[in-house]
Structure formats: structure tokens, C-alpha cells
Amino acid sequence: PGDAADTSPHKMEVAGKSITAQCAGLTLAYSRRLFIWYYPRFTRFEAKDFLLRAAQFMDGTCPLCVIDNTSVILAGGAGPDAVFAPEMAAFARALGFKFMAHRVNDPDRKARIERPFAWVEDNFLPGRSFSSFDDLNAQALKWCVEVANAKPKRSLGMAPEVAYVMEKPYLTSLSIVLPAVYEVFERVVDLYGFVSVDTNRYSTPERLVSKTVTVYKHYASIEIHYKRTLVASHPRLVGVRDARSTLPGHHHTKTHASPAFATGAVVVWPISCS
Known part of the structure; x- marks a missing residue:
């Protein structure tokens, strides 16, 4: 076949x-x-x-x-x-x-x-x-x-x-262990506590501002590691551009008031640039 x-x-x-x-x-x-x-x-x-x-x-x-x-x-x-x-x-x-x-x-x-x-x-x-x-x-x-x-x-x-x-x-049977699909990037956390992947931005803990982190891009998720330790895992934003995903607890300075923070939800909003 x-x-x-x-x-x-x-x-x-x-x-x-x-x-x-x-x-x-x-x-x-x-x-x-x-x-x-x-x-x-x-x-x-x-x-x-x-x-x-x-x-x-x-x-x-x-x-x-x-x-x-x-x-x-x-x-x-x-x-x-x-x-x-x-x-x-x-x-x-x-x-x-x-x-x-x-x-x-x-x-x-x-x-x-x-x-x-x-x-x-x-x-x-x-x-x-x-x-x-x-x-x-x-x-x-x-x-x-x-x-x-x-x-x-x-x-x-x-x-x-x-x-x-x-x-x-x-058909040829699949192996028990299948190849993982991901890409790896080195990113410097910006002054607002975010890293950028494919035009979208993902939050990190504030303590990592200006630090270099390793970002793993999977189809459904974005994983951020610092010194080989997972510090953030976001649902990957697919099919959108210039959007932002902020996890609760990452940024203590309130820039956007939203009831979603109280429920532990992932907050995503578009970014407009002029």
C-alpha cells in the first residue's frame, strides 16, 4: 500500500x-x-x-x-x-x-x-x-x-x-514511542514580562524580566523554561496575530482589570500597534 x-x-x-x-x-x-x-x-x-x-x-x-x-x-x-x-x-x-x-x-x-x-x-x-x-x-x-x-x-x-x-x-505499525513535534527558541523576557513567539506574546513571572529563557513551541502549547525548570505553560494562540496570553500570578502590577484573574483563567487580548 x-x-x-x-x-x-x-x-x-x-x-x-x-x-x-x-x-x-x-x-x-x-x-x-x-x-x-x-x-x-x-x-x-x-x-x-x-x-x-x-x-x-x-x-x-x-x-x-x-x-x-x-x-x-x-x-x-x-x-x-x-x-x-x-x-x-x-x-x-x-x-x-x-x-x-x-x-x-x-x-x-x-x-x-x-x-x-x-x-x-x-x-x-x-x-x-x-x-x-x-x-x-x-x-x-x-x-x-x-x-x-x-x-x-x-x-x-x-x-x-x-x-x-x-x-x-x-500498514506498518506505529512505534510505541512516537517522535515529538516541537521547536525550541531562546528568548529574552521583555520589560513587561513577556516573550514573543510567532507575533504573539506569552507571560512569564516578573522576576524573569531581562533574563534569557528557553521556549518550547508545541502545536497546542507554549512552554517556557528557565535554567531547565518549567516556569510557564500557555495554551498556544493559533490563527491569531499580535495577541497576548497572561497567566494569573505572573504580573503583580495591574495593567488590565479583569474578573478572569480571580478565576484562574488564561487572559488573552489583542494588541494594537501604531
Whole structure:
């Protein structure tokens, strides 16, 4: 068995704003079982997160994963001459597969994943709005399970979920220990007690002002360490820019009065710059 992975920009409404999100998709070659996940952008960080999620959704991997000739995965070349970025090739090995870049403009290879993208735009997105990227992906996952993989396909003579039962024994089982997806940054805490990651700011204890801290960026969280000790863990702000997350107890000087501080909630508000 094999699979195909690709991305496509989709327009939609999230949190009351019209945006273009990147839809990442992976489909198994035999059963056509489909998995999609949306991101505000698509870099190697998001690519690793997606591949891990897709492997877990399929509960296994295929020996080969056919991809478009994207620089997110490739370091150079294209098609048979493609050179894969070492970090992406190593990540693929950890999940039990290898990448293969299809020939440029190969219609047979591209159709396997581009047809599902068109279906997503025509079937999943129309009439929907989303409160956040978490809401968007929760709805997308439900659609994959209840619609995309449950509806019989003429080419298969059955639903992808039924065909997947026959394909599953041939997938490579996932390792008990899966690769972690994160990025690490060194940041100096600013005079207001914040560090910046992807245009958003996250609070630290006031005592760390002007200190250098280590920031771990995960898909769902931001962890801040000082001298190898965890000093703050924030929900990561996804799909927003120039926003601020302040944890209760970090800053004793009140700059914004809010009842949320009394409940131990995370306070997030936009920052306007002129």
C-alpha cells in the first residue's frame, strides 16, 4: 500500500473573519481513507504535526508517501531527482515510511489527493463557520469519519472505511514511542514580562524580566523554561496575530482589570500597534 499527501488553500470564516487556511490532506492509495487538518500556515513544523496526526488516524503508515514537489519537504530538485530535507526524511523514518515526489504535473499521482480537496471545498466547507481553529479541525475530523470515509465510492464498490479494514493489516505499525513535534527558541523576557513567539506574546513571572529563557513551541502549547525548570505553560494562540496570553500570578502590577484573574483563567487580548 501507499498514500498521498498534499496541501490546498481554502477560504472560510473563522472567529467572524474571512481567512485563507491551509488544508493538509492524506489519503490511503487502496481504501481512499481520508484525513484532513487545517493550519493558518504550513511550514515544516506544521508538516511534522500533520504527518504524525495522519499516521495516528490511520493507525499505521504505508512504505511510501507520495508528495507534491513542495519546498516544505524537499531541499532541492523535483520528481525522481528530488532531494528531501534531512529533518523531514528523518521524521518520516521515525514513523516508518519514505517520501516519494511525483513527477511534475503527473495527473495520475496528483488526482488521488486533489480530488478529495475539491470534495472538501464543495461538501465540507459550504454553509459552515468556525469559532476557532480547534472548532474547525473538530468539525473536519467529524466530517472525515461520518461522511468522507463512510460514503460508498463507485471506484471501490464500498465505503473507504470498509476497504480500510482490508488494507489495515498491510500498514506498518506505529512505534510505541512516537517522535515529538516541537521547536525550541531562546528568548529574552521583555520589560513587561513577556516573550514573543510567532507575533504573539506569552507571560512569564516578573522576576524573569531581562533574563534569557528557553521556549518550547508545541502545536497546542507554549512552554517556557528557565535554567531547565518549567516556569510557564500557555495554551498556544493559533490563527491569531499580535495577541497576548497572561497567566494569573505572573504580573503583580495591574495593567488590565479583569474578573478572569480571580478565576484562574488564561487572559488573552489583542494588541494594537501604531
